[in-house]
Amino acid sequence: MSELAIFIADDEAPARGRLRELLDDIAQEVPTRVVGEARNGLEAIERVPESGAQVLLLDIQMPGMGGIEVARHLARLPQAPAVVFVTAHDRHAVEAFELNALDYLLKPVRGERLAAALRKAMAAGPTAAAPLARAAGQAREYLSAAERNRIVLVPLRDVLYFKAELKYVTLRTREREHLIEESLVALEREFADRFVRIHRNCLVAKGAIRGFERAADEDDEPRWLTVLDGLEERLPISRRQWPTLRDLVAEK
């Protein structure tokens, strides 16, 4: 049996040490090899793709980015690792987080449980995105795109707009565009407090709206365009969305 490539992500050094010890203890049963470690969520996103890890032991409460969001981004990798969450939450919290659909271990972790979780994770393969999204319970702080074998993160606060185009959604920041594989409807639902729909195919960041410009009338009816902070491009507002937008700006 070949060795299983494991990646450990936990912000507490003793916790990482403990997992390594346990992996040693169960080496007879489940041979493993630790291919990398991370001390926080962003480090994990950076290091996991190139580590070739098959299983990721992932702490849920980490600074920077929590474990569940990390798993959601890593799920975009062509060869995403199977994820086993590790948490010091009590059972109530575990239920509240809907983690039951996922593999998780409670700290302090026992050797037997770890071995069982590793075997199960290998049999099940990469963790699916849908239960992760359900478990997240709150909006992501970052959006992500898989580029070759790495994950590019875009902080949500940098996003000016999302625009749906055929198969992809284009995400625009001040600097550049990214293509992400998500649906505009799901984005609208997840980020309802920070983004507003201005058109059938477009969501803009509420905080980035500077004002509206009137475009040349085509058929008597005035058409409005959105002016966004730091962007030359003007985005058309549909007639249907115009009253909502007008009210939103009036509230400010």
Place this chain on the structure above:
Amino acid sequence: MTSIRQNVYPDALPDFRNLGVIARVLLGVNVLALAAAVYAAPAWPQFMEQFVGAAAYLEPLLLGSVVLLYAFAPLLARLPYWPGCAAVLGLVLLLAAGSHAWWLGASGILRTLALAALLVALLLGYLRLLAKAYSPALAEARLQALQARIRPHFLFNSLNAVLALIRRDPKRAERTLEDLADLFRTLMSDGRQFVRLADEIALLERYASIEQLRLGDRLRVVWELDAAPPDALLPPLLLQPVLENAIYHGVEPGTDTGEVLVRIEQRGQRVVARIENPYYPDHQHRVGNRMALANIGERLQLFFDAEASLEAGVRNGRYVVQVELPYRSREARRA
């Protein structure tokens, strides 16, 4: 004190040095005097005159009594309840008799004494009822303190950290378990008994050393305790939850080193404790902070009434919690 007390809430004389008690006495007597003036005034418009007339006679005696009781408070506190009440009554009657004789001579002195005795009885009864009403709340406070304190996240992470130490550094593992034991002993102790500030500080240090083990370089605690009066009395676990919050909200969310300041000092007759931590606005959704603070505020009020204060807020990008309490040492209070 060591035996199990059947009567959990023994009657106790009010603390005559407590601002809340003094305010209630002053207010109570004046409200009664006002009521008497309204009743005694021949016609509605004259009641104010009546009150002012009565006040000129009443206020010196009232203020004198308050000062007298303030002065004798430590002695009175040593007496059992009923003899204590008798002593309070005696002191006030003595003062009333003295001042009446001084100003008005012997005539009508019985009326003055009867009135004073009635007022004393009324106020002592009122303060006793008030204490009774608070007593279940004090028991509740203990429970709340307990429940609010055992954050499962902390307990399980600490146990996990100790497990990680057992093979590599058994000595440190032992020490950490001892620290945890001390912490939990205090958590489960009687929350109604005052502790010495030195003990609360020792607890803070134990708690911090457990957190240090988990968080390593990410946690830096700066202690400024040179001016802390070790013998000051305070309810147990008053400051530990504040430090726990500081670390939970101010250090754990960060990837870099977070500095927590713990400064405790005596300023005149006040003890001022200040705990500061880095502020992460995005992490305010971690609820529980306000709950813990509300719990501390409630306990401060139960123990010190109006004399203690709790302030929390963001200052210069740091989250600051400041607790102020009156300085009391063992001598000033019945053990």
